[in-house]
Amino acid sequence: MTAARKLGCAGLGLLYAAGLLADLIAPGGYAAQDRDHPSARPTPAHWLGTDELGRDRLARLVHGTRVSLFLAPAAAAIATALAAVAGFASAVVARRAGQVLTLAFDVLLSLPLLFLLITLRAALPLQVPPWTSLLITFTLLGLLGWPSSARIVRAAVLSSRDSNYALQARAAGLVHSRLFAVHLLPHLRPVLAAQFLLLIPVFILGEANLGILGLGVVEPLPSWGSLLAELHNLDTLPSEPWRTAPALALLSAVLCFHLAGSRHGESPA
């Protein structure tokens, strides 16, 4: 493991630990309003100060970490699984059928994801608890976010299928099913792992965008998206730098995921 990957893993470990231990780090909870101390500067009681409603910013950040860092990988896993199945299928079926499937990926890619999410969210029942709403949001991200990865998987399968080693295996009399199971699938594993790691920050940012539009996580539950939406007032950031904490957390997470997923500098196995 390279130093970069170690750094990425360590950073992710810290972030996940913060999310898991949110209740210990901020026992006051993310929704408690100290209305006598709104927009307070950092104090020993509120390390990152309070927001406009007097809610502890640190509590909201660590609970938001739990939301974003646990649900984004779950959504990425859904999307990667769908991409693996669809990409693999499009590469191994008959040529004409493969082209139709590829066309379907392109059509799905061309659909405005945000519009779809807004429409689907509006169609859902209103009386759903915030956590359910959150699960729905990330599930939708996972269900709608796989086509670009499917194209990459298809390209990887086609490349492997036409490689010299596959040709040699076929010449040696290996049946198709065994060829795919023994030779092609192992070669796909790094591709799928990379797609999984790449999709996590994409979905974190996707939820952040929905949050900025007021469509992601609903009040009072925090997420990095809803916390980032509070950064619109850039003028006050120099005098209140602690308000940048959610942006720094998101940046760190994205960086750590990339470092952890990077194989650069590693010698081949």
Next chain:
Amino acid sequence: MTACRHTAIPAILLLAAAAAIPAGPSELRFCLRSDPRSFDPLNVADESSETVRYLTHGFLVRMNRRTLKLEPSLAESWRVSSDGRGVRFRLRSGVKFSDGAPFTSADVARTISRATDPALKPQAGDALRRDEGAPRITVHNAQELTVAFAAPIAGLDYLFDELPILSAHSPLKDGAGLGPFVLAEYRAGSHLNLTRNPYYWARDAKGAALPYFDRVRIDIQQNREIEMARFRRGELHFISALDVENFDRLAAVSAASARDGGLSLESEMLWFNQAASARLPVHKLAWFRSTAFRRAISDSIRRDDIVRLVYKGRAAPGYGPFSPAARPWFNASLKAAPYDPQGALQRLAAEGFRLQSGVLRDSGGNAVEFSLITNSGNRNRARMASLIEQDLARIGVKIVIVPLEMPSLLERITRTLQYDACLLGLVGVDLDPNDQMNMWLSSSATHQWNPRQATPETAWEAAIDRLMKAQAVEGNLPKRIRLIHEMQRIVREQAPMIYLAHPHALLAVSPQLANAEPAAFRPRVLWNVERLAPIHQPEVARVP
């Protein structure tokens, strides 16, 4: 040294702003949040279209948005008959439309006929159309005419502040206007350019032709942050609606530019869905139809906290359908609803509700829980909803906040009626109570909590119907005020709408703009647009 630097920085900013507004033909610049939906002057329903109409068309009279008194405009004088059924106008002579066509009584007569045509039903004639039939228009001569209605109309002359006068004979038809500017260019989603109307009739005290500006440039800009940045760069002369945060930011760097116009006519409120046609569970509909339940919810919300935390003090607690700025209609004997959770629980107990282990339950054992929809992307409403959620948790009520895109929200509150409660705002455009008629009549589609009732379903709604209809034909102002005050008392007592706050009108006005008299009423800065002037123009006659 420090003092020098402090004075030098604003001076540099002012110079930069002055430099950004070029000399030569003067241009008034501001932004609209959306494209105008209509250029038909008689069918204007959105703020952008209304702004363009205000700039390009003339009106018989104009309400001074500061004094709230009517002032002569195209009519140099007018007299309302003693029975309140008619008004006789004397028009200015020598006035021409923007294409040079003369302006006469025939133009006014044709405009009123079109506006009150029951077949066309244009929006601008809503207030003038009566069940009793179209008004009788008598043209005495080219400069005088009388408009007579079958029944008295309260505040009759004020209704002509909203009716743009169109040409009866101009080859340009509705394209010819009597306003200070003429639409020269429109690019959808980008901008509108207006040029000075060469035939505009008004002159200043020194006899100079108005308007002072040669052109108007209106950019379509949805993003408030970009609009603010452009204003601060000196590219815009004003912003007619700021949120509190942007207002405070501006006040911190340029106190002279940030103008608090005082309490506006706007209201923020929530209401419960009481429509029988809504597919709500029976127990929920029973809660929402219970006056005690609605009053208990109202009394459990800390409006002072909403004013303090959401509006940073730049609002008044919600009193009722009329903001305290809406004088003389506001019923000053009403006080803002008290914060009284204990009283609320007693009220609920009398209706069979019980607080058990921190959860409020009705007599059937159902936990009191409902969803509150509001439009997404509105920070103030999101904060208000969070405060309400915490306040109601104190009496054991659980709410689920659901932000929805505006079209989805409108679909639910106007068509499908699939919602429990809604948090939204009402933009009051007109001071007159008739402006709210559609909301209060039980038969109306915008009688929000229970629309389109064939007959009033409750005695108090029937009473409000009677009061609103009576005030609409009451010519005696004190009597009319009493009717409106009584209506407000009933609304307070029954709480079909739970009013939360009346925000201030917050604006940004560039120091480079002379004669600006921003008001709390729309159009806030533009109401005296012909007298607005660039500050560098030396021959500007300042309004005393």
